[in-house]
Amino acid sequence: MRRILLSAALAALLTASLTACSSEDGGGTVAPPAGAGVEGVDDGTELALWTRAPLELQANALVDAYNKSHKNQVKLTIVPNDDYVAKVGAAAGSGDLPDLFAADIVYVPNWTNAGLFHDLTESIGKLPYADKINQGHVQAGTYEGKKYVLPFVLDLSVIFWNKTLYKEAGLDPEKGPKTLDEFKAQALAVQNLKKKDTYGTYFGGNCGGCNVFTWFPMVWAGGEEVMDAEGKSSNLGGPAAQKVYGMWRELQTAGAIAPGSKDETGATWVAAFQEGKIGVMPYPATLLPTASKSVDVGVTAIPGAGGGESTFVGGDGIGISKDSKKTQQAWNFLSWLTSEKAQVDVLAAGGSTVARTDLADNQYAAKDPRLVTINKAAASPQSKTPVAVNFQQAFNAPGSPWVTLLRNQVYGDPSSLEKDNQAITQVLGQ
Amino acid sequence: MPPSLITAPERPAQAVEPPAGRSNRRRRRSMSLTGWAYAAPTALFVLIFFIVPIAIVARMSVSDWGLFTGNRGLNAPENFTDVVDNRLFWPAVGFTVKYTVVTTVILIGLSLGLALIVQESNRWNGFLRTSFLVPSALGLASASLLFYAIYSPQSSPLGFLGVSFLGTPNAALWSTVALIVWRFAGFYMLLLLVGLQGISGDVYEAARLDGAGRWQTFRYVTLPLLRPSLALCTILCLTGSMLAFDQFYLLTKGGPDNSTITVVQLIYNMAFFGGNNLGRAAALSIILLAALLVVNVLQFRGLRDREG
Numbered sequence: 001m002r003r004i005l006l007s008a009a010l011a012a013l014l015t016a017s018l019t020a021c022s023s024e025d026g027g028g029t030v031a032p033p034a035g036a037g038v039e040g041v042d043d044g045t046e047l048a049l050w051t052r053a054p055l056e057l058q059a060n061a062l063v064d065a066y067n068k069s070h071k072n073q074v075k076l077t078i079v080p081n082d083d084y085v086a087k088v089g090a091a092a093g094s095g096d097l098p099d100l101f102a103a104d105i106v107y108v109p110n111w112t113n114a115g116l117f118h119d120l121t122e123s124i125g126k127l128p129y130a131d132k133i134n135q136g137h138v139q140a141g142t143y144e145g146k147k148y149v150l151p152f153v154l155d156l157s158v159i160f161w162n163k164t165l166y167k168e169a170g171l172d173p174e175k176g177p178k179t180l181d182e183f184k185a186q187a188l189a190v191q192n193l194k195k196k197d198t199y200g201t202y203f204g205g206n207c208g209g210c211n212v213f214t215w216f217p218m219v220w221a222g223g224e225e226v227m228d229a230e231g232k233s234s235n236l237g238g239p240a241a242q243k244v245y246g247m248w249r250e251l252q253t254a255g256a257i258a259p260g261s262k263d264e265t266g267a268t269w270v271a272a273f274q275e276g277k278i279g280v281m282p283y284p285a286t287l288l289p290t291a292s293k294s295v296d297v298g299v300t301a302i303p304g305a306g307g308g309e310s311t312f313v314g315g316d317g318i319g320i321s322k323d324s325k326k327t328q329q330a331w332n333f334l335s336w337l338t339s340e341k342a343q344v345d346v347l348a349a350g351g352s353t354v355a356r357t358d359l360a361d362n363q364y365a366a367k368d369p370r371l372v373t374i375n376k377a378a379a380s381p382q383s384k385t386p387v388a389v390n391f392q393q394a395f396n397a398p399g400s401p402w403v404t405l406l407r408n409q410v411y412g413d414p415s416s417l418e419k420d421n422q423a424i425t426q427v428l429g430q
Numbered sequence: 431m432p433p434s435l436i437t438a439p440e441r442p443a444q445a446v447e448p449p450a451g452r453s454n455r456r457r458r459r460s461m462s463l464t465g466w467a468y469a470a471p472t473a474l475f476v477l478i479f480f481i482v483p484i485a486i487v488a489r490m491s492v493s494d495w496g497l498f499t500g501n502r503g504l505n506a507p508e509n510f511t512d513v514v515d516n517r518l519f520w521p522a523v524g525f526t527v528k529y530t531v532v533t534t535v536i537l538i539g540l541s542l543g544l545a546l547i548v549q550e551s552n553r554w555n556g557f558l559r560t561s562f563l564v565p566s567a568l569g570l571a572s573a574s575l576l577f578y579a580i581y582s583p584q585s586s587p588l589g590f591l592g593v594s595f596l597g598t599p600n601a602a603l604w605s606t607v608a609l610i611v612w613r614f615a616g617f618y619m620l621l622l623l624v625g626l627q628g629i630s631g632d633v634y635e636a637a638r639l640d641g642a643g644r645w646q647t648f649r650y651v652t653l654p655l656l657r658p659s660l661a662l663c664t665i666l667c668l669t670g671s672m673l674a675f676d677q678f679y680l681l682t683k684g685g686p687d688n689s690t691i692t693v694v695q696l697i698y699n700m701a702f703f704g705g706n707n708l709g710r711a712a713a714l715s716i717i718l719l720a721a722l723l724v725v726n727v728l729q730f731r732g733l734r735d736r737e738g
Contacts, residue, residue: 085497085702085703085706086701086702088498089497089498089701089702089706092497092498092500093497093498093500093708110498110706111498114496114498114499115498115499116498206683206685206686258583259583259594260582260583260584262594262597262686263583263594263596263597263602263682263685263686265682265683265685268582268584271584272584392703392704392706393704393705393706396704397699397703397704397705398683398684398685398691398695398699398703399518399684399685399688399691399699400704403685403688404687404688407686407687412687423517
């Protein structure tokens with residue numbers, strides 16, 4: 001009898017803990033975000049907002065400005081980059097997601113697919129400037145015809161070059177590369193200075209995300225695609241992509257890539273340029289203010305083999321979580337975020353890219369022609385945000401088939417391209 | 431307890447139980463209740479912190495359980511077949527075994543050597559013991575970061591050697607082994623030192639009187655008497671190495687070319703870094719748990735046989 005009681009108690013405990021784990025709280029009684037009009041509700045509610053550490057600067061500026069001008073108060077939580085997916089996953093499982101949370105835009109298709117966000121189609125439709133919001137982000141946040149995500153912070157990839165090193169190498173310090181051949185020639189020119197610890201270029205040789213961000217635009221600039229429209233099959237074995245790999249391989253053979261590149265996992269891939277040790281490299285545009293502190297930086301869009309201008313429209317999208325009970329108040333933040341006040345007075349004033357095409361030529365951009373270049377690159381038709389449900393697994397994850405492909409192309413046996421491209425397709429199609 | 435005591439009260443012939451028997455039974459019942467009460471706290475802890483989590487992981491391993499989507503019902507044995515079919519599964523198993531063997535051999539050998547060196551108590555050995563033990567005070571993650579700074583070409587003070595510490599599969603393995611040896615040699619040295627000092631001086635004296643040389647003393651006196659300590663160190667070292675994660679996560683992220691992915695890293699990747707599938711991660715955890723159980727059972731059995 002005692003044994004039966006005991007096992008019954010054990011079973012009860014197990015089921016209790018299991019159901020607690022798997023319970024899914026629909027929260028059907030929450031007010032629809034669109035119910036309170038374009039601006040939402042500003043009634044002194046406290047809202048929780050999560051974002052990852054690389055966007056700390058912009059997130060802090062936005063939240064401070066919002067809290068100063070509104071009754072609602074946003075409480076910001078910044079999570080280390082590598083822990084962010086795990087933290088969101090744990091919270092999603094237990095129904096504890098914050099009211100608002102941002103997501104790396106390339107992960108957004110996977111997260112909308114998993115139903116982590118509230119449907120914002122109606123609310124976004126009511127915004128008078130809805131069609132001016134960065135379409136790359138909006139499309140990445142669209143799933144089965146419904147819009148879930150707005151741009152939070154845009155991060156674009158552009159070419160940075162070190163004007164001081166260019167002068168020393170006899171290059172025109174005001175002219176960056178317009179084709180891949182020019183990129184190679186300029187990197188080699190800096191390398192030929194034979195300065196101690198100074199190299200032509202740098203890249204994240206063991207970092208999938210870095211090269212998604214910087215190499216995809218070199219393919220797009222020539223008018224080619226990296227994946228099919230559904231994000232289920234990879235075109236990274238195509239002719240434009242091969243020219244990109246070929247250039248990096250030649251630079252590697254010529255010794256013009258800093259030796260740290262080969263085992264760069266992404267933790268420090270931007271550091272060497274900031275220390276003034278690199279001539280020219282593709283770089284995140286959000287770091288222009290930081291890099292300008294130590295280096296005289298030139299900026300241009302990323303070219304392809306035959307010219308063209310492209311950029312990877314990255315950064316983070318933001319949405320209202322499925323677990324939020326304060327959706328109308330949360331919408332108030334999102335509505336303000338896309339307004340001119342937030343985009344120009346906070347983001348542009350801080351040197352960041354605006355997420356609305358109608359605000360690209362603003363007073364702050366006018367002061368620094370480099371910002372105009374960046375804003376123009378964002379609006380180029382060849383600039384894209386790639387959309388694929390299994391993006392992280394195929395490209396960004398350590399050990400992804402994309403990392404295998406690019407390492408073979410630059411350091412290993414380049415004849416495996418077809419097989420490596422197939423491996424990416426296989427993961428994308430899962 | 432003698433069998434007669436158990437069967438005595440149940441004799442059908444006794445219509446009325448003698449009072450002594452009743453109190454005897456009551457005493458026995460209260461004793462067994464006391465026994466349960468003593469065992470209960472431990473049992474409760476084992477239940478809450480061991481059995482329940484394992485049951486949850488076991489349940490996950492047979493379910494379609496996404497990181498964001500939660501439980502979507504049973505799908506056994508799909509997770510297990512997916513895990514074994516994963517392109518990184520066998521490389522990860524192979525690398526984990528290789529790393530475990532290399533680390534255990536080097537670490538135990540070196541720690542034994544260190545322990546023998548600092549066994550005698552004098553001023554210099556006090557200093558040596560402390561310096562061997564200091565790295566153990568550092569957390570593994572901090573130690574990994576320290577070595578990352580030493581190995582990274584951007585910050586390395588060893589840049590003049592012109593060596594890429596993490597650039598090739600072998601270099602990455604040996605660089606990590608160096609970190610682990612630096613971090614743990616002192617700890618295992620301490621364990622072995624305690625074992626060495628537990629060996630009575632009389633035994634050595636007897637060996638000396640019998641004319642045993644230095645090597646013979648070590649081989650036939652020290653080693654056999656040190657067996658329990660060595661066994662403890664080996665078990666700790668094998669288990670720890672099979673569960674290696676932090677050092678590779680921080681130093682190599684599994685690179686270069688997926689050559690340093692360990693099984694636990696694969697679990698982490700399946701759950702949080704790309705896979706977003708807790709079911710598969712749980713399936714791999716169960717496989718790893720089974721492997722650990724087998725290794726430990728074999729070790730304990732081997733140990734007992736030799737002792738017997």
